[in-house]
Amino acid sequence: MSYARFGSGSDVYVYAHVYGFIECCGCSLGDAWDFHSPADIVDHLREHVAAGHNVPDRLLDEALYPPEDFVGMCMVHMCRENAGHDGDHTPTNNERDEQIRTRTTSL
Numbered sequence: 001m002s003y004a005r006f007g008s009g010s011d012v013y014v015y016a017h018v019y020g021f022i023e024c025c026g027c028s029l030g031d032a033w034d035f036h037s038p039a040d041i042v043d044h045l046r047e048h049v050a051a052g053h054n055v056p057d058r059l060l061d062e063a064l065y066p067p068e069d070f071v072g073m074c075m076v077h078m079c080r081e082n083a084g085h086d087g088d089h090t091p092t093n094n095e096r097d098e099q100i101r102t103r104t105t106s107l
Contacts, residue, residue: 003064004056011053012045020072022065028053036070038062 003014006026013025021034022041029048035041042062048055058064 001069003059009054010056012048012055012059014041014045014059016065016069018072020070022069024048038065041065 001016003016003022004010004012006013012027015023015025017023017034021036023033024035024041024044025033027033029044029051032044035044039062042060042065045055045059049060
């Protein structure tokens with residue numbers, strides 16, 4: 001689900017990634033695009049505001065980001081990790097996926 005897209009009202013593109021994090025896609029502030037808690041994404045978006053970027057006000061409310069957006073989706077059965085069946089629900093297809101998985105499991 002997209003929280004905001006680039007356009008006249010937004011300089012950020014923020015969405016819930018199927019791997020269980022919120023992504024600031026095409027982030028102009030650096031290489032950190034994935035955020036693993038509501039506090040992390042809101043802090044990041046405040047950095048955009050401080051840089052003079054247009055960020056919709058509603059994105060700065062931690063309550064906007066439900067817990068299920070921070071649970072990876074099983075790519076086999078298209079379900080959330082805690083809704084359906086046993087097994088590894090975090091796909092690891094490349095180096096970036098492995099880095100995300102390592103960071104998520106070490107929290």
